């Protein structure tokens with residue numbers, strides 16, 4: 659997501675995000691002849707809102723959310739911006755791939771509510787069974803995965819380290835199961851692991867910690883808390 663500020667005409671309550679593409683000429687085919695049409699959306703906006711009160715609104719990092727995939731070109735998404743004094747929610751909509759993005763300003767905050775973290779138990783059981791076939795019984799591995807799933811579900815997703823990549827969907831977050839968390843889960847586990855098994859499992863997760871198959875995931879619901887009046891708009895992932 660861009661870090662460029664949006665330009666807000668406070669008087670008309672109109673938002674625009676300018677990019678170098680706004681100054682690129684358009685090519686129109688008229689009766690078999692290509693014609694170059696110069697355009698400059700930024701200059702047009704500045705002209706339309708001359709002598710109006712304009713402000714720059716900077717996107718707040720980590721606030722971007724949508725229930726639709728990143729690759730979906732016509733998605734509706736939300737993110738927070740600030741002018742340094744107030745926070746706002748921006749709703750970004752593109753109805754068709756032929757349309758430009760449209761921005762709407764909503765005074766208020768975005769509340770992101772991640773679900774309980776979860777792991778993909780069957781996939782993890784298969785992988786660990788393959789890796790540790792010679793070191794641990796499959797029953798022991800299955801119990802470990804069940805204990806891990808249970809322990810992970812009690813973790814606070816807000817305190818977990820987010821994966822260094824984005825998933826395909828902004829409302830699906832991945833978290834790294836780091837050594838501290840795994841060590842705690844392994845040692846508090848009711849089953850008895852030998853020190854060697856603890857080391858093997860920790861080393862395995864360390865090696866694979868950037869693989870989504872060995873991470874915890876959470877689905878994020880989000881809500882817009884409209885400024886001041888306490889009005890709330892619930893937005894659920896599709």
Ligand SMILES: [Zn+2]
Pocket residue numbers: 667668669670671706707710
């Ligand atoms: Zn204006």
